[in-house]
Amino acid sequence: MLQQILNDMWVDPELLAELDESQKQTLFCKMREEQVRRWKMWDCSDPPKPPHSSRASRKRVEFLLDAQGGPWTWVMGEHPDDKSIDTIMEEEAREAARRLAEKEAQTLRISMEAELTELLELNKKQREEIEVAEQRLEAEDIYCSADELKSFSRPPPVAVHNPLKRDAPNPLKRDALQEISFNKPHKVSQRVALWEKRLMEERTSEIYKKIQKQKQDAVKKQKKLRTNRNNFGENKKGKRKKLKVR
Template sequence: MLQQILREMYIEPDLLDELSEDQKQILFCKMREEQVRRWKVREEEEENKPPEKTKKSFKHGKGSNKKQTSFLKGSDGKDWVWVMGEHKDDKSIEQILEEEAQERAIKQAEKEAEELRRKEEMELKKALQEEEKLAENNKDKEAENKRKEDEAEMIKSLKEAHIAVQKREKDKKSVKKRHHEDEKMKSLKKIDEIKTRRSSEIYFHWKQNRNTLQKDAEKSSQILEEEWREQEKRVKETERKMREIARRAREEHRKSLSGSVKVIGAANAFKSYIHKKGPAPPIPEGRPSKAPKDKSAEENEHHPLPPRPRNRNSVIKWFRKYEVPKATGLDPQTKKPAQWFHGLIGRAEAEGLLKEKKAGTFLVRVSERIWGYTISYRSEDRCKHFLIDKSDDNYHFFGSNQLEHTTLNDMITYHSHTPISTEEELLKHPCGQQVDPPDYCDLFHDGRSESTTL
């Protein structure tokens, strides 16, 4: 860790706070030594760089490199000449040779003495250098041992400080995690309490409604049974009177021919009696009703819609036959197509219309996948599409247990203040037409007959 700190020349503040003052001073000295070492290395690199070659220019002049010799002049103005041995003070050749030999001997002795002295000095200097080197090595070893001990102590302190920092962070994380778990447990407990209380309330209301419905059913059953018995009693009395009248008519017919008139009068009297008594008794439960069927229902039974549209033309025929009479897609006030209403456009085209719009913008298009419509909605990050099922008499989102609406306009108005999803998405801004003619023209205008089935 110390090597990493010296390499980066940086220590984290939290780790520095864990060190004592002595450790901080040692660390400062180590960092200072590292700075000096780097400076020396850089200086040596600068010194070891080869010198740049410089071009020298030489000027060559006439007689600039030639040596000149001049001679001494005598009193006569001519070159002075000395002939050895001609003067009285001149030494003989033997004397000169002897003197030169003595001088050479003296110089040789001095040279040998100098060499000996120099050799002794070199040996002494070498010995001193070896002693100094040995002392320096011992000193360096001691310094190295001390440095290693300091580094070991520093590393130990840094490790302890690092462990302390990690432990402190771990304690913080554990405390935070424990607090989060406690909050989560409280939230789950609160949700369980709410669910339990709400389920109890729902069960209590369901039980009350069930008891009320059961009582109402028993009461209505008793009333219906009493009415049925009363009707049955009246019918039996009527049948008895009819049999009595028929018996009397037969007896009178046997007596005379004029009795036929009486029989006819009795029959007329019976008819008037039945007319005065009121309508026939109600049909008991379990029997099928023979009420006349609605004409549109009969048409739907003869021509039921397939599970899904076959093609685009079948959707257009369905819309003109069933939706145009209901004024679907029209504004209730202006009786013109609503601003949000679009025709048979695809998913990609709807997303293109909503691409540059703000969040909350929507349009309603006729679907080719089901008998119904699709709401294309622009949210914060993308476009969403919601299917509206119209396979029955109401309008609701595709799926089960959905809220039903009488008209498409009611559904759009309802979701302008009630979100269509759990993300608080409201139908705020209708997206109008951007092409001319509008894309819904083929839904409302066609000159051909529509007698063919869907």
């Protein structure tokens, strides 16, 4: 059975389940020895070389040489311009925070574009209704007859209450709507871009701080676990010494 397993380099799971731990370790060691033996036999034999083109290749690999004439190597951290591992990890964390903030800003921009489109359509409809109401008032004044004008004196002008203006926005919102809908769309786009940039920077800073806090909490947790393990080991050693003394 063992020879068959070594030949196939495979163990039936049912047979493996019946073995205890010592037998499993022995079996695995035997399989490893057989694997090493096969590798050595392969190395000692002369395996066929892969075919290659008969043409002389002009490609060459030349390594830089150091002062002693050996291959030049660069150990990271020895050069004054090398970044430390803390700096590299900080840059990676900032880049991850920036990508996440950019994704959030893009999602928010899409929702804002939908809201602005709806607001522009509503503003256009309100302006059309106001223009129709003003034209109707002007038409009533034009078609008033001359006899009617002579028969009675014109009453003082009364402020026309337009129901469309009842829910008019405050001056800041009205100016913003006019700026968005009529005059300066390029300035609005610039403001939206600046707002998006500022929001992305703020979110990047918040996400970076959150990532750093998570790393600090993980380090504290690991230190606490190590301290508990050390205390447990010392207590265990102390108990063993007491038992030996007794």
